Amino acid sequence: MSNQTKKQLKDISYSVLDLAPVKEIGEISDALHRSRDLAQHVEKLGYNRFWLAEHHNMPFIASSATSVVIGHVAAGTSTLRVGSGGVMLPNHSPLVIAEQFGTLESLFPGRIDLGLGRAPGTDQRTAFALRRGQGSMGQDFPDLLGELRSYFDPTLSQGTSPVRAVPGEGLDIPIWLLGSSLYSAQLAGELGLPYSFASHFSPKNTISALETYRSHFKPSKVLDEPYAMVGVNVIVADTDEEANFLATTLQQQFLNLIRNHEAPIQPPVEKLNASEYELAALHQQLATSIVGGPETVxxxxxxxxxxxxxxxxxxxxxxxxxxxxxxxxxxxxxxTKG
Structure with missing residues (x-):
């Protein structure tokens, strides 16, 4: 790619993914208020969107009722796009998601995004509790997605369904497919939908997923050409040393996941207590993380x-x-502006 066409940092948009991180047991309310405060902060800075992610049975994440938290954040902001990064569609009835996001779009017109994933966002026991043993483990995701899209646009089902989403029907809510593998990349491309890849926890597949999305892309009513967003861990401080220290909170979070140890997020530490195997796994999982002072970042x-x-x-x-x-x-x- 020539220097004339190479994208510069100032040429693209930047957004924020938030999990309403919980610091201590019993401070869920504080975590949710911090999320809204952060959204207000990044709105003033000119960030494009603020997404919240659905996770369950995780004591360090307070965004499990994702649509409710989106409403909380959207009510405290005015220009920022607010959405899900994502809603795990197999956990829910497509009609319920259509009604929830139809309600959000009706309350905050032109500001709501619906990002969708097919993983459960939790462990198998919790997935069973969410789905009551009746749902899928994601294998029928294309069918669920088609049903959901038809509630917003009945022409997609040729108007044959007797069930209508109210609110929801006729609303233009951008639907994104999210993924950490090639499956959603290919599906998003074939449907002509925008795609977001989770490089922040699945860096190994980043380039192959983006190539898959772009090579399978077909123009649609939604997009004329591919639009790819990439999630990335970024920690900036005044110096590299301070940023590396702050980043140990993220590293401890992933170590806890590796160890199957459930705990709120931890304050930074001078030295990680981890085995060589754990450090190697950590390096692999956080390979694309960007940490440092302004020049390094x-x-x-x-x-x-x-x-x-x-x-x-x-x-x-x-x-x-x-x-x-x-x-x-x-x-x-x-x-990014400079």
């Missing part, structure tokens, strides 16, 4: 953009201290 962000040619980046800054987390997004905003 600017260089690494440009390298990541050169590699992915993303149309948008969705940034996750897992920092324990709320004010330092806000500062990280401010420093990143300065970097």
């Amino acid at each position: 600017k260089r690494k962000m440009q390298e990541f953009l050169d590699e992915t040619q993303a149309d948008e980046m969705m940034v996750i800054s897992s920092i324990y201290d709320h004010e330092k987390r806000k500062k990280s997004y401010k420093l990143l905003s300065d970097i």
